Amino acid sequence: MLCRYLVNCGLGVPHEYFNDIHAKIIGPRLGVVELARCNLAEISEAALHQYIAAIKSRRTKNGVFAVKIQYWQLDRLASHGLADELFADSVVVHLYRRNVLDQSLSLHFARVTGRWGAPDEAPTTASQDPSGIFDRKLIDLAMDNILAEDLNWRKFLAHRDLKHMDLVYERFCADPRAFCLEIADALKVRGDSLDTSYSELGGSIASPSDKALREQVRREYLKK
Numbered sequence: 001m002l003c004r005y006l007v008n009c010g011l012g013v014p015h016e017y018f019n020d021i022h023a024k025i026i027g028p029r030l031g032v033v034e035l036a037r038c039n040l041a042e043i044s045e046a047a048l049h050q051y052i053a054a055i056k057s058r059r060t061k062n063g064v065f066a067v068k069i070q071y072w073q074l075d076r077l078a079s080h081g082l083a084d085e086l087f088a089d090s091v092v093v094h095l096y097r098r099n100v101l102d103q104s105l106s107l108h109f110a111r112v113t114g115r116w117g118a119p120d121e122a123p124t125t126a127s128q129d130p131s132g133i134f135d136r137k138l139i140d141l142a143m144d145n146i147l148a149e150d151l152n153w154r155k156f157l158a159h160r161d162l163k164h165m166d167l168v169y170e171r172f173c174a175d176p177r178a179f180c181l182e183i184a185d186a187l188k189v190r191g192d193s194l195d196t197s198y199s200e201l202g203g204s205i206a207s208p209s210d211k212a213l214r215e216q217v218r219r220e221y222l223k224k
Contacts, residue, residue, distance in 0.1 A: 001200065002014075002093070002095060002167075002172060002176075003015065003066075004198070005176050005177075005180050005200075006066055006180060008198035009177075009194040009198060010062050010193070010194050011061070011062065011066060011180065011183060011187070011189065011194065012060065012061050012064035012066030013059045013060075014067060015059070015067065016067075016069070016070075016073075017055050017068075018067070018069055018073040018074075018076070023035055023039075023040050026055070027051055027054075030054035030055065030058055031054060032050050032051045034047040035051065040076060045080050045082075048077075048080055048082060052082065052086060062189060063189070064187055064189065067086075070149060071153050072149065075152075083156075087162055090163070091163050091186045091187055092157060092162050092163070092165070093164070093165050093183060094154075094157065094165065094166050094167065095169060096150055096166070096167075096168065097168070097169040098168050100143060100147065101221070102218075103146055103169075104139055104146055105139065105214055105217060105218060107142040107145070107146060108138055109214060112133050133213065134216075134221070136221060139217075139221055163186070165182070165183065165186060167179060176201070180194070180196060181194070181196070
C-alpha cells in the first residue's frame with residue numbers, strides 16, 4: 001500500500017527488487033543476464049553490483065530511488081558486503097504494524113493462498129487448500145517470523161548511522177497523504193511538486209469472503 005502511494009505521488013518507483021520472483025524478470029530486462037538462469041543468492045558478486053547499479057539508474061523518479069525490502073532479502077545482500085552500498089545516503093522508512101496478530105494472519109493467508117496483495121501483484125503457489133486455512137502452529141510461525149524480522153531491522157538501524165523514520169501501518173492507513181509528504185520532506189523533495197490525488201481510502205483489495213474468512217480464523221485463534 002505504501003509503495004502504491006509513493007509511485008502515484010512520484011516518489012521513486014518502489015518495488016520488491018530483491019525478491020527472486022521480480023529480480024528474475026527485471027534483471028534480464030536491464031542487462032543482468034545471470035538473473036535469467038540464477039537466483040540472487042547464486043549470481044556472482046559482479047552481477048549483483050551490476051543489478052544494483054542498473055535498478056538505481058533505471059528505476060529512479062524525481063531524483064528518488066526507492067526499494068521495498070524485507071530483512072531476509074537484506075541479509076542476503078549483507079553476506080556480499082553490499083548492504084552499505086545500497087543504503088548509502090538513504091532515508092529508511094521502517095514500516096511495522098502495531099497489531100501483530102492481524103499482520104500474522106495476513107502473512108499466513110498469503111502463504112496458504114499464494115495471494116500477496118493487490119490483484120496485479122505476482123502470486124506464488126498456494127501451500128494448501130484454503131478451506132483448511134486455520135492452523136495455529138502456522139499462524140504462530142508467521143508471528144515468530146514477523147517479530148524476528150522487525151527485531152533484526154531495529155538492530156540493523158541501531159548499528160548504522162542511517163537516517164530513518166518509524167512508520168506505524170495503522171497510522172499510515174488513517175492519513176497516507178500526510179505521511180507521503182513527510183517522506184518527501186525527509187528526502188528534500190518539494191511536496192507541491194507531487195501528485196497527492198491518489199487514494200485507497202474507503203476501498204479494500206480484500207474480497208468480502210476473504211474478510212469473513214479472516215475474521216473467522218481470528219476468532220478461532222483467540223479461543224482459549
